[in-house]
Amino acid sequence: MLVVTALGGNALLERGEPLTAETQRANVRHAAEALAGIVRAGHDLVITHGNGPQVGLLALQGAAYKPDEAYPLDVLGAETEGMIGYMIEQELENILDHDRPVATLLTQVVVDGHDPAFARPTKFVGPVYDRDEAETRAQAAGWSIAPDGDKWRRVVPSPRPVEIPDLRVLQLLLDQGVIVICTGGGGIPVVRRADGGLVGIEAVIDKDAASALLARQLGADALLMLTDVDGVYRGFGTDGAERLERLTAAEARALELPEGSMAPKVRAACEFAESGGLAGIGRLQDAVAILEGRGGTQIRPDT
């Protein structure tokens, strides 16, 4: 099977951990062990990953040095594809004893410049501020800001991914048995100009939505979305919470889920299942078990 595996930000960095190189590497090593299990089970593998905390950190570092020369989100996204891709590639190659080639491919992802998300930025990036400080920074840097609990944060547009131009290169590598790390952070956000050229844009693409698009366009057999929760729950956080082991896409669409982290995963899983593939959601260490129906939540095509 060709398996596309999306590593959530929480799979690469536990909540509250400092974002040092050492911490990230330790978590990536842990993730690489789970990924190696998928390869050893005989599958071809494409790996995508989140970059929320990392892109926030790079923005903070830039602002701490020269705030008026801050880099736009497409460039910061490309930096995180380099940094995170490198760590995953190296750890996975080491665990696989360099038996299988692993390649990290920078990936641009095209969004529609007229996507309504550009008029309504909703995706939080970077740290929380008191309202006054957030407003001062917003004015200086041209940010949009929004309340997050009783604090304020920068928000950026999160438009839908519509095209992955690097798909043909990716397919070439997969045809030759290469394990590919790509579409990091949902991909480097770009729009198409009138002349067909690509240009970067200030946005953050949802990693799960981009991974579902990638999996569909590659004709993958399975899409795994790995996080720190062991599946989709009915009544999550209540006494009667119940992990759902198998759902059809229609059943999954009917669930009421918190918008924070699980809802976008389930939406992406449904999109992929509706195109005929097997989608799975669960913990990193359960990756193979989810594929085999022994853990997590499987979302399958409606029959």
Add this chain to the structure above:
Amino acid sequence: MLVVTALGGNALLERGEPLTAETQRANVRHAAEALAGIVRAGHDLVITHGNGPQVGLLALQGAAYKPDEAYPLDVLGAETEGMIGYMIEQELENILDHDRPVATLLTQVVVDGHDPAFARPTKFVGPVYDRDEAETRAQAAGWSIAPDGDKWRRVVPSPRPVEIPDLRVLQLLLDQGVIVICTGGGGIPVVRRADGGLVGIEAVIDKDAASALLARQLGADALLMLTDVDGVYRGFGTDGAERLERLTAAEARALELPEGSMAPKVRAACEFAESGGLAGIGRLQDAVAILEGRGGTQIRPDT
């Protein structure tokens, strides 16, 4: 012909220019036009690039935010491969009207952990300081420092590149007609552990040396090192300065050259010419002319 083209730091950023995203992009666009000329002349193309100013900037940004959580040079190098690779890929694809696939591949380059360079760091990274400040920072961060003119700077080891593990993936892409951007900044510096695994190390690999190794191992026909000087000169900076149009490797080895920027290029060119290829040194905009012997300096195998 298969042409490996190494873009010097000075080809991507004019001396003294600010390192903003806009400035870099404008310079990359200019470089991409020259690279497109090589493709239009009918050649296959691999692009490498320097990262000196960029890796220095990322180190400064990190230090400005949280100095005690500064990232090591392998991770920073991976970030610059993402950032610079993205800009080159996008600009080149746009100029080529998306007719030819262009891919950016993260590249680790192995050095010998016993390389004498580790005992004698010589490569300047980051900004200049007064001696007192340099010593304070060196003590806090475990840097080596050295005088640069009447100021002081951090110095890091610059070991010789010995192996490029990603070569087989790179070859797969070239076999399919893909233009590949790789080995940015001389590659992400790694050493082999006793068990064969790879691990990052605090070093900076000379881009020209890594590009020559890459060109040899790929069996490339030509290696072009592009900079802001129009060739190799006898008596550079004197009244009788004379550009040398053609040299054998032996003639080039006999030249006395300033160690700063031209000497490593000529050494790398000689290594490649001695393995049977055509090496060229000159300005970005003369890339095709250098290949055709109408500009820059050609260094050819000894006959």
